[in-house]
Amino acid sequence: MNTPPPTEWKVKQQPPALPLRSLSDLMALKKQVPIAYLLWFFAGWLGAHKFYLGQIAWGILYFFTCGFFLIGWLIDLFTIPWQVYRANQLAHPSAPIPVRRLAFGPGMDLRSTFPLDESAIRRQALRTAVMHPITWGPLALMLVTCVLLGLPALVTFVFLAMVLGGASIYWRQQWEGLTGPLRRELIDEHNRVQDETLRAAVHELRRWGAVAYADKLEQCSLMKRQIEQRMHDGGAVTAQKIQIEQLLDALCFGVRDQLTALAAKERIGEPADRAAILAQVDAAFETLQTTADEIDTIVGPSALPANSNRPSLDEITQRLREEAEIARRVQARLRDLHAPTAFPEAARADRQ
Secondary structure: OOOOOOHHHOOOOOOOOOOOOOHHHHHOOOOOHHHHHHHHHHHHHHOHHHHHOOOHHHHHHHHHHHHHHOHHHHHHHHHHHHHHHHHHHHHOOOOOOOHHHHHHOOOOOOOOOOOOOHHHHHHHHHHHHHHOHHHHHHHHHHHHHHHHHOOOHHHHHHHHHHHHHHHHHHHHHOHHHHHHHHHHHHHHHHHHHHHHHHHHHHHHHHHOOOHHHHHHHHHHHHHHHHHHHHHOOOOOOOHHHHHHHHHHHHHHHHHHHHHHHHHHHHHHOOOOOHHHHHHHHHHHHHHHHHHHHHHHHHHOOOOOOOOOOOOOHHHHHHHHHHHHHHHHHHHHHHHHHOOOOOOHHHHHHHOO
16 A cells, blocks of 8 residues: 655646637747747847737837837847747746746756756846846947937947947946845745745645654754855855755755655554664754854854864764765665655656
8 A cells, every 4th residue: 555645746737738729829839049039130120029929019119110229129139038938928827837947947956955057047147237227228328329420330330339348348347246146046946945845744744643753854944944044144155055055955855755754654554663764863953953053153254262162164064964874875775675665756846
């Protein structure tokens, strides 16, 4: 008898596609970034890519203003991927992308906050820079000036290229100020989704009657949130912070796997090494408590005297590594001694 997986961890299936019945159905087909760029390059000043993306009003405006005096046409060079994404979302409002895919991106692991999707951060920072008045304001002013002075088209493009070059130099100097907040926002979103997953496991353990296991997992999750909040409260994302958070993620999800697997086996009467597993869970929680007490010393300058007995970074990270390795060994031992885990769907969903 197999225990069904918790419904909170099931991946929702997309509804089947409906048959095409009209021109509006054709317009609602999934848009493609390469096609949008081809239309932008060959007839973008006439609004071809805007019509393709369903932005009819903008397409008409581009048609009569030559791509909004080429300013909008140039801006679209950097924003077409985002426009394609928005067009697809508006065309299919009943099938939104799951939260975990928005937060982590395809193929990323729910169990680990890092590595971040740096390409997505760069794209968002680039969109912010392009849409900022510092970028398009001087472009518009230069274009209007050239038109009023009646300068040749070649000279106008040279001046516009010079303005774009100046804006590019400016944003290169401000790049860290653009990407830093975006990186922090993505870290917070990753941790939020992880917290929701751990809360779902706590809810399922309580529903099964394993209240003690649920309380222990909830305490671990709470400790994880406290450590992350203090660790990322200001300052840049350093290699130390990345290493500590990766170990914290592995530790907490290892505890979740052990407790849920143990509760599932007890629920259906299968044998399990309960004492050994709970001993490892207690040791993991003790390590979390120690890390929470020492996190300020680990990730920042220590204000303690040189003869302090507080553990060093190497000692803390080594303990976290040992606990993560213990979690992996216990899981392997459970798989070898007993039937496969009762949550194959949960494990697959975590990596989507």
